[in-house]
Amino acid sequence: MPRDTGLPPGTLMMVVLRVLSRQPLHGYAIAQTIRQRSGDELSVEEGSLYPALQKLLIKGWVKGSWRESDSGRQVREYRITASGRRQLEDEMAEYRRMSSAIDLLLKEA
Amino acid sequence: MGIIGEWLRRLGFLLRRQAMEDDLRREMEAHRAMMADPRGFGNTLRLRDEARDAWGWRWLDNLAQDSRFAWRTLRRSPGFTLTAIITLAFGIGVNIGMLQVVNGLLLRPLYEGPEQILEVHTRSTKPDGGARGLSYANYLDLREGTKTVFADLAASSFLLVGVDAGDGPRRAIAFAVTANYFDVLGGRLALGRPFVQSEERPGADARLAIISHRLWQQRGADPTIIGRTVRINGDPFTVVGVAAEGFTGTGIPGPEVWLPLGADDRLSARDSHELAVVGRVRADVPVENVAPALATSARRLEQAFPDVNGGYTLTASPPSRLLFMPGSGSAITALLALLLMVMPAIVLLVACLNLADLLLARGHIRRQELAIRSSLGGGRWRITRQLLTEGMLLAFAGAAAGAVLSSWATDAVMASIRPVLPVALSLPALDIDWRVIAGTVGFSMAASLVFGAWPAWSLTSRAVVSDLKRHVGEEGRQPGGIRIGKALVVCQVALSLLLLTTGGLFLMSAMSAATADPGFALDGGVLAEVDPGLAGYDEARGRQLHLALVDRLRAVPGIEAASIGSSFPFNGFGDSRLVAPAGGADPQSRSVDAVFAVVGRDYARVLGLPLLTGRDFSDAEMLPGSAERVAIIDDALAQRLGFGTNAVGQLIQFVEDEASDAKQPLRVIGIVPTINHSLGNAHPFPHVYVPLGQRYESAMTLHIRTGKESERAMLGTVGRVIRDVDPRAPVLRITTWRDHLDTGIEVVMFRTGARVFSAFGVIALLLAVIGVYGVKSYVVSRRTREFGIRIATGAQPRALLWQVLREGSRTTIIGIGIGLLLALGAGQFLQGMLYGVRSVEPLVLAGAPLILFAASLLASFIPAVRATRVDPTVALRSE
Numbered sequence: 001m002p003r004d005t006g007l008p009p010g011t012l013m014m015v016v017l018r019v020l021s022r023q024p025l026h027g028y029a030i031a032q033t034i035r036q037r038s039g040d041e042l043s044v045e046e047g048s049l050y051p052a053l054q055k056l057l058i059k060g061w062v063k064g065s066w067r068e069s070d071s072g073r074q075v076r077e078y079r080i081t082a083s084g085r086r087q088l089e090d091e092m093a094e095y096r097r098m099s100s101a102i103d104l105l106l107k108e109a
Numbered sequence: 110m111g112i113i114g115e116w117l118r119r120l121g122f123l124l125r126r127q128a129m130e131d132d133l134r135r136e137m138e139a140h141r142a143m144m145a146d147p148r149g150f151g152n153t154l155r156l157r158d159e160a161r162d163a164w165g166w167r168w169l170d171n172l173a174q175d176s177r178f179a180w181r182t183l184r185r186s187p188g189f190t191l192t193a194i195i196t197l198a199f200g201i202g203v204n205i206g207m208l209q210v211v212n213g214l215l216l217r218p219l220y221e222g223p224e225q226i227l228e229v230h231t232r233s234t235k236p237d238g239g240a241r242g243l244s245y246a247n248y249l250d251l252r253e254g255t256k257t258v259f260a261d262l263a264a265s266s267f268l269l270v271g272v273d274a275g276d277g278p279r280r281a282i283a284f285a286v287t288a289n290y291f292d293v294l295g296g297r298l299a300l301g302r303p304f305v306q307s308e309e310r311p312g313a314d315a316r317l318a319i320i321s322h323r324l325w326q327q328r329g330a331d332p333t334i335i336g337r338t339v340r341i342n343g344d345p346f347t348v349v350g351v352a353a354e355g356f357t358g359t360g361i362p363g364p365e366v367w368l369p370l371g372a373d374d375r376l377s378a379r380d381s382h383e384l385a386v387v388g389r390v391r392a393d394v395p396v397e398n399v400a401p402a403l404a405t406s407a408r409r410l411e412q413a414f415p416d417v418n419g420g421y422t423l424t425a426s427p428p429s430r431l432l433f434m435p436g437s438g439s440a441i442t443a444l445l446a447l448l449l450m451v452m453p454a455i456v457l458l459v460a461c462l463n464l465a466d467l468l469l470a471r472g473h474i475r476r477q478e479l480a481i482r483s484s485l486g487g488g489r490w491r492i493t494r495q496l497l498t499e500g501m502l503l504a505f506a507g508a509a510a511g512a513v514l515s516s517w518a519t520d521a522v523m524a525s526i527r528p529v530l531p532v533a534l535s536l537p538a539l540d541i542d543w544r545v546i547a548g549t550v551g552f553s554m555a556a557s558l559v560f561g562a563w564p565a566w567s568l569t570s571r572a573v574v575s576d577l578k579r580h581v582g583e584e585g586r587q588p589g590g591i592r593i594g595k596a597l598v599v600c601q602v603a604l605s606l607l608l609l610t611t612g613g614l615f616l617m618s619a620m621s622a623a624t625a626d627p628g629f630a631l632d633g634g635v636l637a638e639v640d641p642g643l644a645g646y647d648e649a650r651g652r653q654l655h656l657a658l659v660d661r662l663r664a665v666p667g668i669e670a671a672s673i674g675s676s677f678p679f680n681g682f683g684d685s686r687l688v689a690p691a692g693g694a695d696p697q698s699r700s701v702d703a704v705f706a707v708v709g710r711d712y713a714r715v716l717g718l719p720l721l722t723g724r725d726f727s728d729a730e731m732l733p734g735s736a737e738r739v740a741i742i743d744d745a746l747a748q749r750l751g752f753g754t755n756a757v758g759q760l761i762q763f764v765e766d767e768a769s770d771a772k773q774p775l776r777v778i779g780i781v782p783t784i785n786h787s788l789g790n791a792h793p794f795p796h797v798y799v800p801l802g803q804r805y806e807s808a809m810t811l812h813i814r815t816g817k818e819s820e821r822a823m824l825g826t827v828g829r830v831i832r833d834v835d836p837r838a839p840v841l842r843i844t845t846w847r848d849h850l851d852t853g854i855e856v857v858m859f860r861t862g863a864r865v866f867s868a869f870g871v872i873a874l875l876l877a878v879i880g881v882y883g884v885k886s887y888v889v890s891r892r893t894r895e896f897g898i899r900i901a902t903g904a905q906p907r908a909l910l911w912q913v914l915r916e917g918s919r920t921t922i923i924g925i926g927i928g929l930l931l932a933l934g935a936g937q938f939l940q941g942m943l944y945g946v947r948s949v950e951p952l953v954l955a956g957a958p959l960i961l962f963a964a965s966l967l968a969s970f971i972p973a974v975r976a977t978r979v980d981p982t983v984a985l986r987s988e
Contacts, residue, residue: 026136027136027137027140028144046137046140047151047156050137050156050157051163052163053160055163058118059118060115073142075139076135076139
């Protein structure tokens with residue numbers, strides 16, 4: 001049952017990296033942060049989030065470590081790595097280029 | 110680093126997957142617990158699965174799962190599994206076996222860096238000019254002059270010598286080589302040292318030898334062999350080294366011993382062109398640069414020594430791999446090699462058809478299982494992959510069993526060839542190398558694709574619903590599975606018949622070779638091969654020994670007659686000459702090819718041949734320098750030369766004989782009956798005999814007529830007499846005439862061929878039986894309901910039995926019909942390789958189909974009986 005995450009395809013990893021670039025967060029907090037910061041416009045489902053996190057781990061762009069949360073729960077917290085930051089910059093630059101090109105196109109039309 | 114790092118992390122996930130999965134599960138639980146509405150969290154199992162996919166090991170999981178499942182399924186039907194593995198083991202086994210032989214003899218590099226090794230030839234610049242070797246002086250100049258293209262040049266000359274490693278002299282191949290020979294070819298030594306520069310120069314008279322690994326092994330792999338002596342042509346040579354195992358120089362067969370170039374005393378003169386030169390091209394020089402550099406060197410050599418080098422240029426090519434082809438016709442050898450490749454391929458094809466049958470039949474039994482799996486959401490590709498995995502598993506098991514089978518087979522083939530080769534030689538070790546492994550895996554994959562994928566696809570193509578409901582209205586028509594199964598059986602029967610008849614033809618050929626009539630009384634004779642040259646005797650001493658031996662043997666009680674000749678029938682190598690009537694123009698056009706033999710007095714008498722007309726050679730003609738050159742010819746030659754009945758007194762001459770006195774005519778003094786000299790000839794070959802005095806051959810065969818009862822007892826006597834006459838006389842072999850024929854290279858080659866090809870035939874027959882059985886079982890099991898109804902309505906079991914057998918026979922007969930056409934074609938193709946067998950051999954063409962038909966009838970008998978035992982109540986309830 002595909003649910004619309006509201007995120008343009010291919011941008012989920014970038015968004016997660018961007019959120020983590022501010023501070024280390026666990027999975028639930030990542031999903032919450034994305035929703036809040038986008039003014040409830042964007043939501044990310046668990047079904048997309050966790051595969052994305054696994055991929056980020058494999059790519060070496062984030063690292064996970066277990067710690068106790070404020071509420072006393074064991075959570076896995078993800079922290080962005082140096083190569084993850086480089087990747088984020090690359091992806092953001094690319095995204096900006098694309099979106100301004102699309103803006104331009106839409107204005108002209 | 111990026112990609113490698115990623116792969117390392119992936120591998121880390123795989124190795125610690127339990128911990129990784131735990132992490133996933135725990136963090137998802139935490140996530141769920143934190144949600145306001147935990148029900149919003151999806152199916153945790155599926156989410157975990159999806160997350161795991163990011164690791165990229167899904168395929169491995171699937172493979173492991175499929176393999177486990179396949180293993181369980183196969184174990185549950187051991188009969189099927191065993192049959193399939195045996196079928197494949199034969200199919201793959203014969204292929205690996207042949208691949209190994211072909212690889213060892215034709216493909217495996219014999220020396221290091223094969224692409225950089227070139228052989229340099231001297232070639233005449235005349236349009237139809239031939240090639241020759243190089244002289245040592247030319248070699249030295251060339252080596253200096255081509256340093257820009259060749260890192261180094263080595264040279265060798267080919268010698269046939271008598272090697273005595275303590276067990277009596279044997280004829281063997283020897284190479285006299287330059288000091289750098291092993292270095293240039295990258296040939297290592299197992300023990301000792303290579304030759305050095307000072308031992309290389311002609312006339313150095315260095316009595317040193319490097320022996321082959323095989324010879325060393327034959328002498329018990331003595332680790333202290335260095336410094337010991339072997340006798341070569343009677344002279345002691347000190348062993349300085351042992352070549353590495355499998356090293357044979359540039360070609361096959363390799364020599365038994367390597368000598369320093371200085372040991373070959375022919376080489377000092379600039380016009381003694383005995384050397385084969387090989388060079389290693391410099392690593393930094395493209396191979397194309399070699400030809401112009403050689404041309405330049407050739408011009409310089411031509412200018413410097415116009416008398417010996419005029420009209421010759423130098424060319425280079427990769428060294429030829431086979432030193433020489435045994436036997437006469439290399440076309441036949443090539444054909445045989447082709448056959449040895451094609452026949453196993455057909456066996457493999459039959460095996461694959463068979464497995465397709467088996468899997469198809471088995472698939473039927475599993476249809477419901479597959480239908481249920483498919484209705485539970487198993488995708489078509491998923492199920493096909495499952496069946497494929499099963500096929501692969503079988504293929505690998507079959508390949509493993511086949512590898513074991515093949516090593517026996519190759520050993521058997523090599524063991525049966527080796528003892529009959531006329532000279533001792535070293536063949537490269539036939540070890541399994543990566544090519545053979547690659548070949549095996551390739552065969553397995555191909556086999557699995559052919560017999561795994563296709564039935565799987567066809568099984569899963571049917572609508573699920575109809576399979577669950579199974580059968581309704583199916584009895585009247587033939588479902589696709591049966592039609593395809595029958596087509597497979599037709600192909601299989603046809604191909605099996607082809608292999609069976611080929612095997613039959615070779616078998617008959619071997620039998621008629623073993624019972625071949627030589628044209629003289631074979632029983633009651635002993636022969637002994639002596640070669641004084643191997644002990645270093647010159648012509649005078651050799652002649653003396655030959656005559657002394659014959660004289661002494663004649664005096665032994667129990668010996669009826671004795672003589673000597675340069676050849677004995679059926680030894681595989683015959684010396685032949687073009688003979689023409691003397692005088693007249695263009696003798697070439699009137700010449701006849703005849704077996705040429707130098708013989709002693711009484712030669713015909715020993716063989717039991719009457720002198721038809723004329724006289725035997727005289728004692729005077731046994732010695733050189735007799736007044737007139739004479740010859741005895743057989744009646745076949747007399748006929749072919751057109752002499753009619755008065756051949757005695759005619760003059761004949763040899764055409765194209767290089768001997769200086771060859772142009773002198775010979776007077777025919779006697780006519781003898783024609784004998785058979787070789788099994789390869791359809792008609793008896795004509796013979797011409799000249800007396801001992803007229804020509805000296807060092808290697809001679811003593812012919813001794815003993816009488817039937819005493820021939821075996823005489824073997825020892827003959828050996829003792831020869832030792833009495835001269836203890837140093839090199840005796841190569843003492844045997845009876847009958848044994849000589851039975852163990853001769855020709856009979857053994859026919860016999861080996863018969864063994865190999867009838868083995869193919871028997872394997873094909875076995876496979877055909879399995880195939881027929883598989884399809885028949887399938888057909889019967891599909892029609893269980895029909896048989897049930899018919900039995901319930903009172904059909905006689907006997908009638909059902911006959912019906913099933915009859916239906917099976919139809920398929921077999923069609924297959925046999927096609928197979929017979931193939932067999933007729935093959936018979937034509939094989940004609941040249943067979944002895945005493947017609948291409949259309951009624952015994953084979955009737956016998957093979959009968960055997961096949963009977964076997965397939967037997968194979969369908971069991972399923973037919975099963976059909977009559979169908980319990981109607983069970984059959985009808987089974988829906």
